[in-house]
Amino acid sequence: xxxxxxxxxxxxxxxxxxxxxxxxxxxxxxxxxxxxxxxxxxxxxxxxxxxxxxxxxxxxxxxxxxxxxxxxxxxxxxxxxxxxxxxxxxxxxxxxxxxxxxxxxxxxxxxxxxxxxxxxxxxxxxxxxxxxxxxxxxxxxxxxxxxxxxxxxxxxxxxxxxxxxxxxxxxxxxxxxxxxxxxxxxxxxxxxxxxxxxxxxxxxxxxxxxxxxxxxxxxxxxxxxxxxxxxxxxxxxxxxxxxxxxxxxxxxxxxxxxxxxxxxxxxx
Numbered sequence: 001x002x003x004x005x006x007x008x009x010x011x012x013x014x015x016x017x018x019x020x021x022x023x024x025x026x027x028x029x030x031x032x033x034x035x036x037x038x039x040x041x042x043x044x045x046x047x048x049x050x051x052x053x054x055x056x057x058x059x060x061x062x063x064x065x066x067x068x069x070x071x072x073x074x075x076x077x078x079x080x081x082x083x084x085x086x087x088x089x090x091x092x093x094x095x096x097x098x099x100x101x102x103x104x105x106x107x108x109x110x111x112x113x114x115x116x117x118x119x120x121x122x123x124x125x126x127x128x129x130x131x132x133x134x135x136x137x138x139x140x141x142x143x144x145x146x147x148x149x150x151x152x153x154x155x156x157x158x159x160x161x162x163x164x165x166x167x168x169x170x171x172x173x174x175x176x177x178x179x180x181x182x183x184x185x186x187x188x189x190x191x192x193x194x195x196x197x198x199x200x201x202x203x204x205x206x207x208x209x210x211x212x213x214x215x216x217x218x219x220x221x222x223x224x225x226x227x228x229x230x231x232x233x234x235x236x237x238x239x240x241x242x243x244x245x246x247x248x249x250x251x252x253x254x255x256x257x258x259x260x261x262x263x264x265x266x267x268x
């Protein structure tokens with residue numbers, strides 16, 4: 001991993017055999033210290049690939065593609081391909097990479113057997129916006145267990161989670177006592193935040209997103225619901241253990257993240 005100044009200091013000869021995987025084009029350019037010289041140096045790389053985590057087709061997405069770096073490909077990290085949405089805003093070749101388990105997460109926890117030890121029935125986590133406020137109100141309107149925990153905070157990026165509020169250890173302690181981790185839509189565009197799933201599952205909490213627009217697209221991801229009553233019906237019909245097992249099977253079936261990245265980079 002290189003900082004912008006370190007990359008700027010590399011010779012064009014070294015860069016000519018290097019594929020650059022760029023996570024944040026704007027920050028890279030701003031931190032370079034000499035934007036024209038930095039962009040000129042970046043053109044010397046063998047390939048320039050944008051690593052994306054977020055909704056394709058959004059204003060934020062298109063801005064990253066047009067920051068000044070000419071990309072040869074986009075690697076989209078998530079749980080469902082956004083190829084159709086990407087093609088509406090860009091001709092850059094698109095590759096979907098399943099955001100699967102990392103070496104640090106293996107082996108994943110088995111289905112928790114002592115459900116009674118999970119004293120928090122649900123955790124609502126996400127940004128403090130009108131959508132999540134309405135979701136919280138809807139939860140209580142439909143008679144959810146009042147022992148749940150609400151963790152809402154100011155605006156967050158697509159990769160950020162409630163961990164920025166409690167710290168990663170604090171969030172893990174809460175989720176390790178919870179049965180379900182809930183969140184709603186963060187934005188007007190339908191999108192599934194795979195990193196929130198990854199926060200919840202290893203701690204033993206079932207990831208559940210309540211988002212009617214996303215549910216209408218049928219993304220093939222378990223635990224996506226149109227409404228609170230839909231979520232409650234599945235809890236009643238299937239139960240915590242079956243829902244956790246289904247989520248774990250989905251996550252592991254997609255393959256390891258490192259393998260997916262290696263396959264995609266060979267195709268670029």
